[in-house]
Amino acid sequence: MLFYDIQQTCPRHAAGVPPSFTRFPRPVQGIITDLDGVMFKNGKLIPHAAAFVHHCKTLGLPLVALTNHAGSSAAFVAQKLRNLGLAWKDQDVLTSIELTSMYLSARYPGARCYVLGSPDLRRAIDRISPPPDTVDRIPDLVVVGYTADHDASTLQRAARYVMNGARLIATNPDRLLPGLGALQFEVGPVIAYLEAATQQRAEVIGKPNSFALLAACNHLGTRAAHTLMIGDTLETDIQGARNAGMLSALVLTGNTDHDLARREQLQADVVVETLAQLQRLIIRSPDLSVF
Numbered sequence: 001m002l003f004y005d006i007q008q009t010c011p012r013h014a015a016g017v018p019p020s021f022t023r024f025p026r027p028v029q030g031i032i033t034d035l036d037g038v039m040f041k042n043g044k045l046i047p048h049a050a051a052f053v054h055h056c057k058t059l060g061l062p063l064v065a066l067t068n069h070a071g072s073s074a075a076f077v078a079q080k081l082r083n084l085g086l087a088w089k090d091q092d093v094l095t096s097i098e099l100t101s102m103y104l105s106a107r108y109p110g111a112r113c114y115v116l117g118s119p120d121l122r123r124a125i126d127r128i129s130p131p132p133d134t135v136d137r138i139p140d141l142v143v144v145g146y147t148a149d150h151d152a153s154t155l156q157r158a159a160r161y162v163m164n165g166a167r168l169i170a171t172n173p174d175r176l177l178p179g180l181g182a183l184q185f186e187v188g189p190v191i192a193y194l195e196a197a198t199q200q201r202a203e204v205i206g207k208p209n210s211f212a213l214l215a216a217c218n219h220l221g222t223r224a225a226h227t228l229m230i231g232d233t234l235e236t237d238i239q240g241a242r243n244a245g246m247l248s249a250l251v252l253t254g255n256t257d258h259d260l261a262r263r264e265q266l267q268a269d270v271v272v273e274t275l276a277q278l279q280r281l282i283i284r285s286p287d288l289s290v291f
């Protein structure tokens, strides 16, 4: 069983952030990690990520990746992690594609879906929903995920379905794809567009929805209160951990810098600049064997 240690030079204090907690208030039994901005960035491995993953494995601490991006399947993402040098199994990745499949199977079994999104999202939804109608009937659900090219006629069709009774489901709320170069919309702007057009609220499945966090927790077999969520984004990763009653660690290697971490009301349990700092906080505790 694992417990934290707190270093003399707590990174949170070093960052000048007023602490709500100065250390993990409870022991850690399993870890959920975001990927972009935590494990990799702009296609490259983030320093210390490989050592951190190795550290978790050495301690026997279960680790699952939870990503909001619904552009590709878990198997694709796991292969990407392996290509970057991280030992990662397909089954230890959850994307919003898998989460959306789980959510729809549980909440809307047998629902007919109109899908706007990536080929991998379409394939996943096809596996759990009836075959598409040959006539243009109103589907039960409009499911929106990431795609690089939402065209106007598809969006209009989706809006028409929602205005005629279909429920609007979205894989994740993120606004923009992280990275350099041209601005690339994630699903958030598409949700805003369809909500404004239809005056209907979308059900959004990825982080910070506690459904996503608790599904990952279920995968680990850990209790939420003793599960640590590591992320670089306050409004999805850290808010999601808060919603699900989990511990949280904000890593300043992605979307959030010192200034933003200091300004925002929402606070993680710990803030670290790198995974190397977080690694030093997670140690095995020989005196804490029962929880």
Ligand SMILES: [Mg+2]
Pocket: 034, 035, 036, 037, 038, 231, 232, 233, 254, 255
């Ligand atoms: Mg991220």
